[in-house]
Amino acid sequence: MYGLIIDHIATYIKEKYGESTWAEVKFVSGVTEDTFQMDKKFSEGLSHKLIWGCHDVTGDPVDELMNNIGTSFYKFLTKYEFNKVLRVLGRTFPQFLNGLDNLHEYLRFTFPKLKPPSFYCEHESRTGLTLHYRSKRRGFLHYVQGQIRNIAEELFQTEVVIELLDIEHDMNLEHIIMRLHFNNLDFNRQGTAYRNLNDSILEKVKITSDIFFDIFPFIIVFNRGMRIRNIGIGLLRVMAGIVGKKINKTFLLMRPFIRFRWEEVHVYLDGYLCLTEERHRMGDVEREKFLSLKGQMFYMEEWESICYVGIPVMSHLPQMYKSGLFINDFALHDSSRDLVLASTQQAAELKLLLHQEAQKSRNMRENMNRLKKERRRTDKLLYQMLPKSVANLLRNGESAVACCERFDSVTILFTDIVEFTKMCSSLTPLEVIEFLQVIYTNFDKIIDVHGVYKVETIGDAYMVVSGAPTKTEHDAEFILDCASQFLVEAGKMVNMSAKIPKIDIRAGVHSGSVVAGVVGLSMPRYCLFGETVFVANKMEQNSVPMKVLVSETTHNKIEESDPGLYQFEMREEIEIRDEQTIQTFFVVSRHGPPRVPSPRNCESRQDDSRNEEDDDDDLIFPGKAGRKSPTSEAEDELKKKGQLSFTPVSDTGIERHSRNSNRTHSQDITPRNSLT
Numbered sequence: 001m002y003g004l005i006i007d008h009i010a011t012y013i014k015e016k017y018g019e020s021t022w023a024e025v026k027f028v029s030g031v032t033e034d035t036f037q038m039d040k041k042f043s044e045g046l047s048h049k050l051i052w053g054c055h056d057v058t059g060d061p062v063d064e065l066m067n068n069i070g071t072s073f074y075k076f077l078t079k080y081e082f083n084k085v086l087r088v089l090g091r092t093f094p095q096f097l098n099g100l101d102n103l104h105e106y107l108r109f110t111f112p113k114l115k116p117p118s119f120y121c122e123h124e125s126r127t128g129l130t131l132h133y134r135s136k137r138r139g140f141l142h143y144v145q146g147q148i149r150n151i152a153e154e155l156f157q158t159e160v161v162i163e164l165l166d167i168e169h170d171m172n173l174e175h176i177i178m179r180l181h182f183n184n185l186d187f188n189r190q191g192t193a194y195r196n197l198n199d200s201i202l203e204k205v206k207i208t209s210d211i212f213f214d215i216f217p218f219i220i221v222f223n224r225g226m227r228i229r230n231i232g233i234g235l236l237r238v239m240a241g242i243v244g245k246k247i248n249k250t251f252l253l254m255r256p257f258i259r260f261r262w263e264e265v266h267v268y269l270d271g272y273l274c275l276t277e278e279r280h281r282m283g284d285v286e287r288e289k290f291l292s293l294k295g296q297m298f299y300m301e302e303w304e305s306i307c308y309v310g311i312p313v314m315s316h317l318p319q320m321y322k323s324g325l326f327i328n329d330f331a332l333h334d335s336s337r338d339l340v341l342a343s344t345q346q347a348a349e350l351k352l353l354l355h356q357e358a359q360k361s362r363n364m365r366e367n368m369n370r371l372k373k374e375r376r377r378t379d380k381l382l383y384q385m386l387p388k389s390v391a392n393l394l395r396n397g398e399s400a401v402a403c404c405e406r407f408d409s410v411t412i413l414f415t416d417i418v419e420f421t422k423m424c425s426s427l428t429p430l431e432v433i434e435f436l437q438v439i440y441t442n443f444d445k446i447i448d449v450h451g452v453y454k455v456e457t458i459g460d461a462y463m464v465v466s467g468a469p470t471k472t473e474h475d476a477e478f479i480l481d482c483a484s485q486f487l488v489e490a491g492k493m494v495n496m497s498a499k500i501p502k503i504d505i506r507a508g509v510h511s512g513s514v515v516a517g518v519v520g521l522s523m524p525r526y527c528l529f530g531e532t533v534f535v536a537n538k539m540e541q542n543s544v545p546m547k548v549l550v551s552e553t554t555h556n557k558i559e560e561s562d563p564g565l566y567q568f569e570m571r572e573e574i575e576i577r578d579e580q581t582i583q584t585f586f587v588v589s590r591h592g593p594p595r596v597p598s599p600r601n602c603e604s605r606q607d608d609s610r611n612e613e614d615d616d617d618d619l620i621f622p623g624k625a626g627r628k629s630p631t632s633e634a635e636d637e638l639k640k641k642g643q644l645s646f647t648p649v650s651d652t653g654i655e656r657h658s659r660n661s662n663r664t665h666s667q668d669i670t671p672r673n674s675l676t
């Protein structure tokens with residue numbers, strides 16, 4: 001059933017009983033929808049579900065509910081401006097009721113799959129008329145009675161008393177016969193006016209049958225035997241062969257819902273009838289659907305026949321071609337041509353609108369995809385500057401202060417290039433940038449493998465942390481694995497250029513607590529604050545080339561959690577400030593392969609890891625196999641111009657450690673040519 005009727009029921013319940021009762025009614029009826037789009041189809045049982053739900057919640061009798069809802073119908077229709085259609089449907093109340101079938105048919109443009117009720121009036125008198133209401137649905141008797149009373153009062157200021165005469169069930173239809181008692185002032189008024197015409201004029205009005213069948217080009221005259229005696233000029237052009245055939249073998253009667261027999265049709269004279277789907281049997285081959293006609297039947301006493309005066313219904317021009325009809329087959333004097341053109345025009349406009357709609361939704365989808373891709377790109381840039389969890393907090397409107405967090409147990413690594421300033425004196429600015437770019441790109445690849453977070457680079461210094469923003473109990477181990485890999489990587493960077501035969505780096509590590517947070521609005525950075533940072537930096541400054549110097553805190557952390565995991569060499573105590581010294585250790589080697597960070601050993605790891613599923617990593621990060629990253633593209637560019645003076649470490653990057661690697665001996669992390 002279309003949402004219009006269901007929306008009517010829902011609107012009544014909300015307005016009469018309030019939103020909370022409506023919510024209860026929905027719950028009781030198991031209805032999830034809250035609104036019902038008027039031109040959308042819903043399940044047939046939904047209307048009764050809501051009515052019975054309302055009965056269960058309020059205790060009001062169902063018939064009374066249906067009647068009261070019916071009496072709010074006219075007011076409800078104003079919501080969609082359908083009330084304007086009702087106002088012009090009939091000059092009198094009986095004419096209005098006679099126009100209901102036509103009205104619902106006309107509504108097919110808005111409700112293409114309409115299954116409306118059928119109404120027919122007979123035995124009209126000064127005191128009322130008999131109304132036949134037929135429907136494929138059951139249980140709308142009181143709803144209809146409410147509607148009728150409401151319309152009679154609203155549009156005709158007439159009070160109607162409804163007497164139920166009979167209810168039949170036939171042809172899977174509910175057929176309700178009611179006597180409407182009301183003051184039918186207009187009864188006979190038109191009739192008498194018309195019959196008062198001077199008889200002599202009527203006598204002279206004789207027209208030849210040619211003119212008659214011209215005036216009504218789609219008329220069908222059939223006799224009591226239902227045999228077609230004659231047809232209008234329009235029908236003659238497309239189906240001359242039906243003359244002499246039985247009309248109820250040639251056409252199906254779609255509305256009203258009655259049997260297509262003389263006795264039943266005869267009762268329906270002056271009523272609205274819709275013939276359709278002409279089934280033109282060529283031999284035993286049934287032709288496809290051919291022509292739909294809408295019209296009215298009149299009884300012609302002189303001919304002892306019924307005249308069906310109709311016009312073809314065309315929903316689109318192709319249907320017109322198929323039927324073999326042309327516009328000039330339609331009468332010029334009535335609106336049939338306009339109606340056909342209007343409906344095909346409307347169909348064309350509708351098609352254009354749908355096409356435009358489809359185009360719009362395609363554009364919308366493309367824009368959404370572009371937006372999504374752009375969003376991913378900005379996210380990636382943002383996640384390069386800030387941890388993902390922090391970036392998302394900021395994006396959700398949290399203040400920078402709200403993003404601050406204290407981490408009780410982190411381990412920080414500083415590395416620094418030995419005699420960088422001296423090296424730079426022999427390089428051009430571009431070569432300095434390239435030089436750092438190559439080193440840092442390779443370090444960037446390493447940190448991902450070891451689950452540490454790159455905090456920043458300061459000139460030739462490179463700072464990473466483990467234990468923030470992703471908490472882990474293996475922070476010291478991850479940092480030492482990362483530091484040792486940095487040394488291995490630096491040891492490979494030999495003969496990168498004639499001016500720099502090799503590079504050495506110092507590394508320093510310390511563990512402790514920090515406060516981490518975002519500072520700065522224009523260039524927000526994720527920074528670490530606290531003594532731990534200061535001491536880690538001191539470790540680096542006091543280390544020696546190609547060695548990792550760790551504080552006693554980090555040393556003890558490893559020894560407590562994983563005794564013997566690393567071999568250390570005790571060094572002298574260093575003074576980090578007046579009278580404050582720290583015991584230090586060099587890292588010598590590690591037992592077994594590095595631990596692989598995972599959600600199991602890194603809390604909220606997935607929060608701060610890159611979005612693996614993103615397919616445009618290569619835009620920001622070194623490309624996957626076969627895809628060039630900007631760095632290597634830039635390097636190619638410079639190579640072509642003969643400007644590149646460094647041979648970057650091969651793009652195979654860092655061999656990935658994994659627990660199941662077959663290395664069993666302790667891994668010596670002292671690079672080949674380091675000083676000890």
Ligand code: HEM
Pocket residue numbers: 001002003004005077082083085086100104107111113114115116117134135136137140143144147148151
């Ligand atoms: C412009 C005014 C009207 C509009 C837009 C309208 C539209 C509709 C629609 C969309 C349906 C649902 C059919 C389906 O889902 O297949 C419907 C059914 C119905 N209409 Fe109308 N209608 C109008 C006027 C009236 C009037 C004036 C009456 C009675 C006096 C009426 C009686 C009914 C009834 C009883 C049903 C549902 C029950 C059944 O199918 O028997 N309608 N109508």
Ligand SMILES: Nc1nc2c(ncn2[C@@H]2O[C@H](COP(=O)(O)OP(=O)(O)OP(=O)(O)O)[C@@H](O)[C@H]2O)c(=O)[nH]1
Pocket residue numbers: 416417418419420421422458459460461
């Ligand atoms: N932006 C910035 N750059 C710095 C900072 N400290 C040092 N640098 C830069 O880093 C370069 C190297 O500094 P150092 O590492 O202290 O000196 P070095 O030449 O590498 O000698 P070493 O003591 O062996 O490291 C300097 O030339 C500066 O350009 C800093 O705090 N901020």
Ligand SMILES: [Mg+2]
Pocket residue numbers: 416417418419420421460
């Ligand atoms: Mg330096």
